[in-house]
Amino acid sequence: MTDREDSMDDDVFEAVEARLEVPKDGQRGTHSPTGYRGYQPSIDVINLCNQLEDAEVPVHKTILLGDSGVGKTSLLVKFDTGKFESSKFSATVGIGFTTKVVQVDDSKVKLQIWDTAGQERFRCVTHAYYRDAHALLLLYDVTNKKSFDNIRAWLGEIKDYAHDDVVIMLLGNKADCGSDRAIKREEGERLAREYRVTFMETSAKSGQNVELAFHAIARDLTSRNAANADPQRFNVQDYVRAQAQHGPESPQCAACAF
Numbered sequence: 001m002t003d004r005e006d007s008m009d010d011d012v013f014e015a016v017e018a019r020l021e022v023p024k025d026g027q028r029g030t031h032s033p034t035g036y037r038g039y040q041p042s043i044d045v046i047n048l049c050n051q052l053e054d055a056e057v058p059v060h061k062t063i064l065l066g067d068s069g070v071g072k073t074s075l076l077v078k079f080d081t082g083k084f085e086s087s088k089f090s091a092t093v094g095i096g097f098t099t100k101v102v103q104v105d106d107s108k109v110k111l112q113i114w115d116t117a118g119q120e121r122f123r124c125v126t127h128a129y130y131r132d133a134h135a136l137l138l139l140y141d142v143t144n145k146k147s148f149d150n151i152r153a154w155l156g157e158i159k160d161y162a163h164d165d166v167v168i169m170l171l172g173n174k175a176d177c178g179s180d181r182a183i184k185r186e187e188g189e190r191l192a193r194e195y196r197v198t199f200m201e202t203s204a205k206s207g208q209n210v211e212l213a214f215h216a217i218a219r220d221l222t223s224r225n226a227a228n229a230d231p232q233r234f235n236v237q238d239y240v241r242a243q244a245q246h247g248p249e250s251p252q253c254a255a256c257a258f
């Protein structure tokens, strides 16, 4: 997972990194007398190769949604960089994206992940992006009851603005906040069951289930694209349950699916 494209300019959404190693100081290797051993292509050739390679990787648009402060940006940053910065809370303004390449079995899948502003005043901007979304990660904060109560309203908006077949995953974030917890895991499970969406608790701080959430989405979207070719269709809920049981994370961190 080395390729990142971004539309934001803070330290998280950095510039694109070249995936092929570019010679230092712009120096190029020279032709070897016995062939091309040691030859280094120019940066233009490297960029062209990257573009051609990119064109073959399917892109899935995924959007992070939920009230302001639930941890959408933090979750994305954790997935993208592995870092969490608790001291830094500046509300997202508008919308921006970053791109991550995820390995699904033998193939690569590109998740174009859009981070939206949770604040009400940006809703009309973000609605426009729902329409062509393939997947939606809907977050609430397990320490904030209001953010949980608002999930029904978010699901209503999704019904109004997104495609009927959009993949939805409900995430109860900040699962690391033991004593401050206001919403039990069972309440999240119940809500997810009611709306027939996959559910798990996450923590952008500890990293709990962060990789699993995005990888499950990538797998589900890949299998939906290949649905005609694969009669044994992938079931995201079974996958999440199996990963939670046998994955590297502890039982308390388990994900649930319905």
Ligand SMILES: Nc1nc2c(ncn2[C@@H]2O[C@H](COP(=O)(O)OP(=O)(O)OP(=O)(O)O)[C@@H](O)[C@H]2O)c(=O)[nH]1
Pocket: 066, 067, 068, 069, 070, 071, 072, 073, 074, 075, 085, 086, 087, 088, 089, 090, 091, 092, 093, 116, 117, 118, 119, 173, 174, 175, 176, 177, 202, 203, 204, 205, 206
């Ligand atoms: N303890 C803990 N704090 C978290 C977690 N995720 C986010 N936070 C903190 O919660 C605050 C809000 O996080 P953001 O990621 O900015 O929230 P957001 O949903 O992107 O907010 P908007 O941009 O306004 O929509 C920050 O202070 C984060 O450090 C988590 O998993 N655990």
